[in-house]
Amino acid sequence: MAKLDSKTPSGPLADKWQKHKTEIKLVNPANKRKYEIIVVGGGLAGSSASATLAELGYKVKNFVFHDSPRRAHSIAAQGGINAAKNYQNDGDSVHRLFYDTLKGGDYRARESNVHRLAEVSVNIIDQCAAQGVPFAREYGGLLANRSFGGAQVSRTFYARGQTGQQLLLGAYSALSRMVGQGGVELHTNSEMLDLVLVDGHAKGIIVRDLNTGAITRHSADAVILATGGYGNVFNLSTYARQSNATAIWRAYKRGACLANPCYTQIHPTCIPVSGDYQSKLTLMSESLRNDGRIWVPKKKEDAKKPPASIPEADRDYYLERIYPSFGNLAPRDVSSRAAMRMCDEGRGVGETGLGVYLDFADAISRLGEPAVRERYGNLFDIYHEITAENAYKTPMRIFPAVHYTMGGLWVDYNLMSNIPGLFVLGEANFSDHGANRLGASALMQGLADGYFVIPYTIGDYLAGQKPGSRPKADGAEFKQAEQNVQSMTEKFLANKGTEPVSHFHKRLGKIMWEHCGMARTKAGLEQALQKIPALREEFQANVKVPGSAATLNQSLEQAGRVADFIELGELLCRDALTREESCGGHFREEYQHPDGECKRDDEHYAHVAAWEYQGAGKTPLRNTEPLNYEFTKMSVRSYK
Amino acid sequence: MVAEHSVKKNFSVTLRVWRQAGPNQPGKFVDYPATDISPDMSFLEMLDVVNDGLTKIGDEPIAFAHDCREGICGTCSCTINGKPHGPGKGIATCQVYMRSFGEGDVIVVEPFRARAFPLIKDLVTNREAFDKIQQAGGFISVRTGAAPDANSIPVPKEDADLAMDAASCIGCGACVAACKNASAMLFVAAKVSQLGLMPQGQPERDKRVLAMVKTMDEAGFGNCSNQYECSAVCPKLITHDFIARMNRDYLAALFRSNFKPVSGASDGGA
Amino acid sequence: MNLLVSLFKTSIGKKFLMALTGLVMVGFVTGHLVGNLQIFFQPDRINGYAHFLQALGPVLWAIRLFLLVCVAVHVWAAVALTLESRAARGPEAYAIKKWLSATVASRYMRLSGIVVLAFLIYHLAHFTLGVAQPGTFKTALPEWKMLEDAREFGFPLAAKGDVVHDVYSMVFLGFANPVVSIFYIIAVGLLSVHMLHGIDSLFQTIGWRSAKWSCLLRKVALVYCIVYFLGNLAIPGAILTGIAKPAVGTYAAQKLAASPAATSSAVQP
Ligand SMILES: Cc1cc2nc3c(=O)[nH]c(=O)nc-3n(C[C@H](O)[C@H](O)[C@H](O)COP(=O)(O)OP(=O)(O)OC[C@H]3O[C@@H](n4cnc5c(N)ncnc54)[C@H](O)[C@@H]3O)c2cc1C
Ligand code: HEM
């Protein structure tokens, strides 16, 4: 049974972080260079951590499977990043950001962590602006803000529709600077395939060079994972195609607890699937809902007809009908679920029947096409590029898609997992968003973890490790782990299967989406827990991986990742089944208010579920960390 | 504009793909039929389908680089029918849709070719040279925690917008691939300009441009001949005006650095 | 020193040298054309002008040397940059080569440059060194006695009665040869094409070009190159077609009268 000590500092909420910083142990400057730290991941969290730790004097080895850290999935974030700067003088404050984030997460996150996040949010903007991130500005030259879902203030900083790109390039530039100075040793095309524990502490990793196939061992005084989210367990998602869960899953198998895997976020406005070949879902900014009206035909028979031929009277503007006060601006999860219900009723539109209309006809007649073009032109262009449809003339088709995973490896207040020496940052950990993440908060969290939390908190661990006590990479533990990786690789290549990896990934995705997607039921999840193990068996027996292990072999890479997804998918369903309540991104149909809102069960489920691996074929252990709300009252999340 | 609900009939094409098992190995074009292709498929999805077919018959699938599949990560990098990123303007390979092609087309797919981007396998190349250029100076030196309040450094909106234009580079390398000289000037100019346009970037402005150009030269890229093939294929439509700007910046930095008083040179140095 | 090393070693440095020397040459060929157009006036004009240049002595040599250095640097940079760029493509060329935005002139800079270089050598051999057609070289022709004072912008070039080289006749006799003339026309044609991209390009290289006025720049370069070409075409064109006849009393007039169809072989002295 894992020990889950959150190490939350005592004292008033607003003083906790300050107090903690003054109380935790430090490593003296002369000793820092004697410590080596492995950072896996070069997204916002990984790049910012690597750069900052190297600036402090630690020797950092950074590993990414991408060919450059600049390609991490963080690059794709569009909307913006929150910070409690109150530059708009609209009453924002650290406390308000804290409160919004906590409430947005449906009271399933730690108060102390969330408050710290809100506190350091202001430093993030300073840091990024100083790095030359070209944030949007007002004519006076000062920073501009926009508002985002779940907040009543304008606190989102942005760089056109490419905020993630710009923040990542900022962090990447800081990282590049330290690589140039020799403070960081950068290993690109290097996929971590196992975590090495020595005497119960994380002391190294096993890495495969994706271009040459070489498998190498690396030891360090501490290991940081910043490897992103696991949304591709659904196969189709807004994630980059290569995003995967291998790093956290292999750490899980070495004993790190995986917390709340069932908290997954689904975004309501994505471009629908067009066919079985589909590899990726593209996000359309939510801002479209400000002017678009969402509808489906009232009658099933109309679903396949061209939208123009359906008279006004036969259209069902269902969000306006069901949620008259919020209408088309109903929260993400609510509108996602409503769309799904429409499609379940057979009224979904488009070839696949999985889509609803987002209609701009009213906006165009009210504002004129040029005004609509000015507001949303680039989005209409993207839509046109992908679908060949002109959304000025015919309504867009949209459908919800998996977008973010709130769950992840369990970490304490220091961002250390239950394995000493293993730290987890960014989307890969479970820490700050509870059961649902607000828009523009993931970027904030990734950078908070990397720039402003880990540089302090890792010292607390390292100070307890004698400088130079780092094991050599040729110990038995390393050899065993390397052997483990080798044999996995060999097994795939030797398999006499017939189906490509993608075949199984697609099937896994379908099971997950059907049974563990937007709305979950006990029966559905139980079914999934039957289907997934069967799929795993079939995968092991029948997957075909051509080529060799000694060159770039993308099938081999995928095989390893999908094997992990299949296992993770099972755990995700198990977590969803055991959490008998609805909260945030986890919606159990059995537990809802009459208006379709989530019905939390604070009495029984105000806790973190942290799953602990028990060995192959054994049911994992569900540990819990209670969530004590000392400073805020848990209320029913409502945006009405 | 493509007509709405344009002919949605599936069709077949022939892929003529560069296959090369590894670096320094001989490569050649191989033809593959791609049948029953939906016009709504992306080009990369079409490659996925072809690859699944190859896998099933025990052949090695075509290695190609990709990740975000929405034109922002800069990983995808195919030269399609002689044009890096293929048909269309302002898009990356992953944003090419099969409706750009027709029944019976022969589609020639090559890697990005440049000495500074050595080939790894099939259509995948190593673009590490770009990282090296960044490491030489593509940053503003500001230690974490040392930054002043963000609004204490006002940036004229016009400059910030222009810097954003330059910063939208996705580092794909199409500019190099399209340039007859395999020059990396557009890439380097974009970074130099982004940082050089903002007040934060001024202290290191000269040092940055000199160092980045030096590293660019050492990496084995060719020389710009001002023909602007680069900006014509840039998925983010970054203008070659930034190249002019960098030339100016570079020359000014070169002259300035030579005529600056030398600190510590007593007696005037000689 | 450092500066020079950088200019000669780095890519942008070499480009800058190329642009600078190109600019000098553009200036030179423009001036040269204006000077040459004096052929259409009385022999005194061009002969006086030539005399004036000759009389500069060491200064003329300095200018010539400077121009030669410019040519040398320009050609050296062209070769160095081209070789580097060739190598930069790597071991394998594209199977399909496509042009997207490069102007036609820009695609043939190396070709037009080489022809211009060949022409330049011939041209110097012809009119400066006198080794190409020694028979009609100015030193082989009878000298010219100035009929009037020659002035340019009120500045005296040669005085009445001065005995000077008969450049006027040399040019007439030289271009009377159609082979020479046609080569000349082709070469200045290619030079114009070379400058069409060159002028546009040098502004980019120096950093003085942007979308705000690149259209205008291209138009100016085009007009300049057309005018330059027509100006140059005029001299051999007019001579060859007989539109321009040497002034009565000049050696060229006598010579050409002696062999009226003096078009085929070079005129023998
Ligand atoms: C389309 C889209 C839009 C979004 N928009 C917003 C937004 O507007 N605002 C917001 O706040 N958030 C947004 N998000 C969420 C946000 O972008 C991510 O949560 C965040 O960027 C994750 O950062 P990260 O550093 O944790 O991980 P990532 O950026 O995913 O980086 C993971 C890194 O780990 C490396 N890695 C992974 N596994 C391994 C391994 N086994 N071995 C070696 N290296 C490995 C990868 O190479 C990569 O460098 C959006 C997400 C999506 C999908
Ligand atoms: C003597 C033989 C010459 C050769 C071999 C030559 C060759 C070249 C080449 C290869 C280029 C580079 C094109 C590029 O990089 O895009 C160039 C550019 C140029 N040339 Fe020449 N050239 C010659 C003569 C001239 C002359 C006589 C002039 C002027 C009248 C001239 C003017 C220019 C200019 C202005 C440029 C543009 C420089 C720049 O790109 O910034 N060249 N030349």
Ligand code: FES
């Ligand atoms: S795959 Fe990311 S830009 Fe094409």
